[in-house]
Amino acid sequence: MSRRIDRRTVLRGVLQGAAITVGIPMLECFLDSSGTALADGAPLPIRFGTWFWGLGLNKTYSTPATFGSGYEVVGELEPLAPVKSHINLFNNYLATTDGRPNFVHHTGAVILRCGEAPVDRLQVADSESLDVTIADAIGGASRFQSLDAAATGNRNHSYSFRNANAVNPPEISPLELYQRVFGAEFQDPNSPVFHPNPTLMLRQSVLSAVREDSARLQKSVSNADKARLDEYFTSLRSMEQRLALQLQKPPPAPACRVPKSPGEVANGMDWELVGKRHNLMTDILVAALACNQTRVFNMVYSWSAAETVKTGVPSTHHILTHEESRNDHGYQETHAWFVHHAMEAWAYFVTALASVREGDRTLLDNTLVFAHSEQDTAQFHSIDRIPMMTAGRAGGRIRSGIHLDGKDKVVTQVGLTLLQAMGANVRQWGSGSMRTSEVVSDVLV
Amino acid sequence: MKRRRLLWSGVFVVVALAATVAGLRVRQNLIEPPMPGGPATMRLISADQYANTMHTLFGEDIDVRVNFPSLQRKQGLVSLSASTAAMTSGALEQFDRGARAIAAQVLDEAHRPTLVPCTPRAASDQECASKFFARVGRFLYRRPLTAAELQTYVAMADKAAQSTGDFYAGLSFSLAGMLTSPEFLYITEIAEPDPDRPGRYRLDAFSKASRLSLFLWNALPDDLLLTAAETGRLHDRDELERQIERMLASPQLELGVRAFFSDLLRIDDFKVLSKDPVIYPAFTYAVSQSVHEQTLRMITRQLLLERGDYRQLFTAHQTLINRVLGPLYQVPVPAEANDQWIAHELKPDESAGVLTTLGFLASHSHPGRSSPTRRGMAIREIFLCQKVPDPPPSVDFAKFESLSGHKTARDRLAAHSVDPVCGGCHKLTDPAGLALENFDGAGLFRTEENKTAIDARGAFDGKAFTGAAGLGKVVSEHPALASCLPTRLYAYGAGRETAKPDREWLAWITRRFVADDYRLPDLLRQIAASDGFYAVSPPRAEVLTAAKAEDRT
Numbered sequence: 001m002s003r004r005i006d007r008r009t010v011l012r013g014v015l016q017g018a019a020i021t022v023g024i025p026m027l028e029c030f031l032d033s034s035g036t037a038l039a040d041g042a043p044l045p046i047r048f049g050t051w052f053w054g055l056g057l058n059k060t061y062s063t064p065a066t067f068g069s070g071y072e073v074v075g076e077l078e079p080l081a082p083v084k085s086h087i088n089l090f091n092n093y094l095a096t097t098d099g100r101p102n103f104v105h106h107t108g109a110v111i112l113r114c115g116e117a118p119v120d121r122l123q124v125a126d127s128e129s130l131d132v133t134i135a136d137a138i139g140g141a142s143r144f145q146s147l148d149a150a151a152t153g154n155r156n157h158s159y160s161f162r163n164a165n166a167v168n169p170p171e172i173s174p175l176e177l178y179q180r181v182f183g184a185e186f187q188d189p190n191s192p193v194f195h196p197n198p199t200l201m202l203r204q205s206v207l208s209a210v211r212e213d214s215a216r217l218q219k220s221v222s223n224a225d226k227a228r229l230d231e232y233f234t235s236l237r238s239m240e241q242r243l244a245l246q247l248q249k250p251p252p253a254p255a256c257r258v259p260k261s262p263g264e265v266a267n268g269m270d271w272e273l274v275g276k277r278h279n280l281m282t283d284i285l286v287a288a289l290a291c292n293q294t295r296v297f298n299m300v301y302s303w304s305a306a307e308t309v310k311t312g313v314p315s316t317h318h319i320l321t322h323e324e325s326r327n328d329h330g331y332q333e334t335h336a337w338f339v340h341h342a343m344e345a346w347a348y349f350v351t352a353l354a355s356v357r358e359g360d361r362t363l364l365d366n367t368l369v370f371a372h373s374e375q376d377t378a379q380f381h382s383i384d385r386i387p388m389m390t391a392g393r394a395g396g397r398i399r400s401g402i403h404l405d406g407k408d409k410v411v412t413q414v415g416l417t418l419l420q421a422m423g424a425n426v427r428q429w430g431s432g433s434m435r436t437s438e439v440v441s442d443v444l445v
Numbered sequence: 446m447k448r449r450r451l452l453w454s455g456v457f458v459v460v461a462l463a464a465t466v467a468g469l470r471v472r473q474n475l476i477e478p479p480m481p482g483g484p485a486t487m488r489l490i491s492a493d494q495y496a497n498t499m500h501t502l503f504g505e506d507i508d509v510r511v512n513f514p515s516l517q518r519k520q521g522l523v524s525l526s527a528s529t530a531a532m533t534s535g536a537l538e539q540f541d542r543g544a545r546a547i548a549a550q551v552l553d554e555a556h557r558p559t560l561v562p563c564t565p566r567a568a569s570d571q572e573c574a575s576k577f578f579a580r581v582g583r584f585l586y587r588r589p590l591t592a593a594e595l596q597t598y599v600a601m602a603d604k605a606a607q608s609t610g611d612f613y614a615g616l617s618f619s620l621a622g623m624l625t626s627p628e629f630l631y632i633t634e635i636a637e638p639d640p641d642r643p644g645r646y647r648l649d650a651f652s653k654a655s656r657l658s659l660f661l662w663n664a665l666p667d668d669l670l671l672t673a674a675e676t677g678r679l680h681d682r683d684e685l686e687r688q689i690e691r692m693l694a695s696p697q698l699e700l701g702v703r704a705f706f707s708d709l710l711r712i713d714d715f716k717v718l719s720k721d722p723v724i725y726p727a728f729t730y731a732v733s734q735s736v737h738e739q740t741l742r743m744i745t746r747q748l749l750l751e752r753g754d755y756r757q758l759f760t761a762h763q764t765l766i767n768r769v770l771g772p773l774y775q776v777p778v779p780a781e782a783n784d785q786w787i788a789h790e791l792k793p794d795e796s797a798g799v800l801t802t803l804g805f806l807a808s809h810s811h812p813g814r815s816s817p818t819r820r821g822m823a824i825r826e827i828f829l830c831q832k833v834p835d836p837p838p839s840v841d842f843a844k845f846e847s848l849s850g851h852k853t854a855r856d857r858l859a860a861h862s863v864d865p866v867c868g869g870c871h872k873l874t875d876p877a878g879l880a881l882e883n884f885d886g887a888g889l890f891r892t893e894e895n896k897t898a899i900d901a902r903g904a905f906d907g908k909a910f911t912g913a914a915g916l917g918k919v920v921s922e923h924p925a926l927a928s929c930l931p932t933r934l935y936a937y938g939a940g941r942e943t944a945k946p947d948r949e950w951l952a953w954i955t956r957r958f959v960a961d962d963y964r965l966p967d968l969l970r971q972i973a974a975s976d977g978f979y980a981v982s983p984p985r986a987e988v989l990t991a992a993k994a995e996d997r998t
Contacts, residue, residue: 101835101838102838102839104838144535145535146535153717160535161533163531166530166531166532167515167533168514168533168535169515169539180542198609199609202605202608203545203618203621205601205604206605206621207541207622207625209601209622210622210623210625212597213593213597213626213628214626214627217627217631220635221485221487221633222484222485222487222984222985224529225487225633227531228529228530228531228532229487229627232537232630234534235534235538236537266730267730268719269812270719307812309719309813311722312721312723312724313721313813314721314724314812314813315811315812315814316812380840381839
């Protein structure tokens with residue numbers, strides 16, 4: 001009975017000789033000649049993500065003079081000049097609260113993510129955020145349903161949620177994000193040899209036993225709690241499926257380069273620390289996308305009422321937007337200084353995606369990123385024309401480099417366009433007067 | 446003479462009668478009224494409860510790293526959201542990762558000799574695995590495992606042990622599963638018919654044990670409490686009271702009290718304070734990591750160790766400092782007191798107990814200056830359970846753009862309150878906060894701002910005073926203070942927001958608190974021993990049907 005079993009026996013026994021050996025190299029030869037699909041005909045994965053910054057723009061200072069393609073970036077958007085051909089600016093789209101209150105620094109972001117205003121400050125919204133809808137559509141085929149990061153270092157800073165009570169917790173430390181993605185459990189898709197990790201199978205069977213064992217809990221709880229348990233079990237099944245997926249040989253990811261582990265970044269809301277965290281986490285996220293670890297991500301650069309600080313300035317960025325005098329050109333200079341740095345970070349993010357080649361395209365070409373804020377003019381808490389952008393072409397489904405004039409149409413058109421570009425089966429989106437079936441056809445291919 | 450005696454005896458009778466009636470009324474006032482109770486709760490375990498459990502069960506040296514999902518604050522407490530928290534894929538994945546890291550530590554070579562109660566005869570040793578899971582499972586699930594559950598965990602461990610050839614690796618897989626199970630992560634209460642009150646429901650004994658233990662210790666029930674639940678004795682009043690006395694006398698009580706006040710005072714915000722290093726060079730990172738301890742230690746020392754009057758939390762002139770905080774008070778703290786906290790007397794007119802702790806003052810401020818508005822709002826919301834409305838969305842802040850020219854906060858805010866839209870709320874918050882203006886944005890004492898002498902006159906609900914001490918006195922005497930603490934404590938313990946039907950009961954527990962001279966341990970005892978604390982509404986009909994069907998099988 002006490003037969004000694006070594007690792008080799010285990011592998012042979014558990015997997016019944018299923019270990020798969022793959023020869024090197026598996027790089028460009030796995031792509032077809034145009035680089036849009038893998039050589040076996042399977043299309044390259046399309047990714048989706050969000051990028052959030054707080055407190056909007058000084059619009060009088062930062063609005064390009066012309067609409068359409070070939071616009072010139074000005075003011076706070078100047079850092080985007082090198083990447084503007086990848087970026088669409090969405091202007092003049094209206095958000096309405098449909099009679100619900102405008103919870104300052106909160107309502108605007110929720111409308112853009114969910115298509116409806118929140119009912120109170122505590123509730124994020126009744127509906128899920130669009131990244132979750134998209135992750136349900138495209139996130140199933142990767143190790144992580146989505147990866148979430150907050151450069152603010154605050155775990156509460158997430159706009160990704162199934163509902164008010166189910167929020168995706170973001171990673172707040174570059175090192176922790178790195179360990180989660182590229183730690184011991186990472187399987188390099190380009191490794192010449194693929195040995196299914198036998199522990200994955202064991203974990204899978206443990207989770208399915210847990211699921212069966214605890215199913216009876218559902219009988220003894222209220223309807224509301226039963227719905228919460230349903231959500232738990234959905235998440236559990238999703239985790240089991242991901243484990244099953246990792247038992248199969250991963251498709252090649254020619255662009256995958258495992259990054260170096262970052263160091264720790266000190267706590268604090270100083271703009272330099274925030275920027276450092278952002279850039280380090282960006283590098284890891286981009287590598288995670290290139291290595292097919294996830295197809296969906298959410299990055300929070302600064303929170304809605306951003307508490308970013310600058311040495312020598314007594315107020316946070318948020319407080320400044322209310323207190324700073326406007327200069328002769330009609331904008332708040334220090335506020336603009338903070339936004340300028342946010343846009344530098346955004347440009348860094350876009351550049352990082354664009355610098356990874358996938359065949360004759362870039363990772364950015366195969367990605368769609370939705371970047372937005374929560375206020376139009378932070379000083380007045382207006383949500384009429386919240387600044388929004390996209391970057392990337394979603395594998396050719398989106399045109400880029402356009403400054404769009406929404407002409408006061410509902411803002412949910414933008415969300416619906418993103419959902420449809422990403423292949424989510426959504427024909428109408430938003431609620432109340434913002435419900436729409438119209439998309440921004442100028443950008444949708 | 447006779448008539449006079451008669452008259453006197455008459456007076457005596459009347460006085461005696463009046464005294465009896467008054468006494469009866471007082472006693473009646475102190476009789477617990479019925480509490481309708483809410484539904485049995487299903488609470489997501491909190492980060493602290495999770496860590497406490499791992500440390501109690503497996504040892505203080507277990508490194509617990511789980512990225513918990515964020516919860517919203519309801520009625521002033523984040524913990525109330527545990528009863529509505531749901532789990533996204535992202536959140537569950539974090540629990541799974543944390544669970545596996547913990548399980549690996551529990552069964553590593555250093556820990557297994559103490560944590561596994563037997564030596565396996567081979568990689569496959571179901572008997573030994575069974576001993577391990579029966580013990581651990583009872584604490585994690587807060588009840589004995591059913592035979593089927595135990596069998597499941599043993600079988601999983603055995604399967605993994607056979608695959609890996611390692612008994613302990615097998616246990617580790619299975620333990621990680623147990624730590625990821627909703628049976629552990631959700632503390633689920635069960636309501637059962639109350640045999641003493643036909644037609645009414647009560648928490649079953651295990652649910653009662655969990656509610657009690659989370660309330661007093663912020664931990665899952667220990668062995669003695671579980672035993673009392675297993676035997677059913679916990680439903681017995683004497684036994685319940687014995688358990689409560691035991692728990693109140695335990696050092697674990699401090700953890701429980703710290704957990705409640707951490708939630709109430711939003712202590713998590715203290716830990717991430719960062720101040721402008723140019724404006725407040727003394728407020729270093731080390732300081733930011735000490736200020737929450739100062740506040741929590743003051744609270745537990747005054748309320749638990751010294752069994753002090755809760756009202757004195759706002760009037761005390763003593764604070765606690767360690768070596769890091771000493772320089773901020775210009776007090777040298779000897780090197781040997783590195784981890785020690787020593788009492789430090791403050792000038793009576795420059796202190797107001799917890800209101801003048803560094804953490805409270807600094808966290809309700811801006812990075813580079815104080816904020817009378819935030820401080821006033823915090824006092825109302827945290828200690829008086831009052832709601833200050835959100836700022837209106839449509840304020841034209843351009844009106845206040847020129848405020849940078851004002852020397853003091855008082856001048857700046859005076860300009861604000863001219864606007865009627867803003868003035869309504871600023872009147873509620875600013876006059877109280879202005880009395881704390883002798884403390885800058887980092888919580889340090891000062892007498893002037895921008896070379897202008899500070900005027901620390903304040904007002905609160907019609908009472909005028911000067912400075913921190915005056916504010917502390919007014920807060921300590923405020924009528925809302927006495928009811929706020931019991932109300933928040935009840936909500937915290939019962940895991941739900943309080944509502945209108947709870948009012949009579951909350952008024953009663955407030956009277957008890959006042960009658961007991963505002964002593965926290967007595968209040969905890971009163972709540973924990975009350976019927977109202979365990980009151981539950983009947984479960985939904987289909988649950989009852991399912992339960993009956995299960996009984997039959």
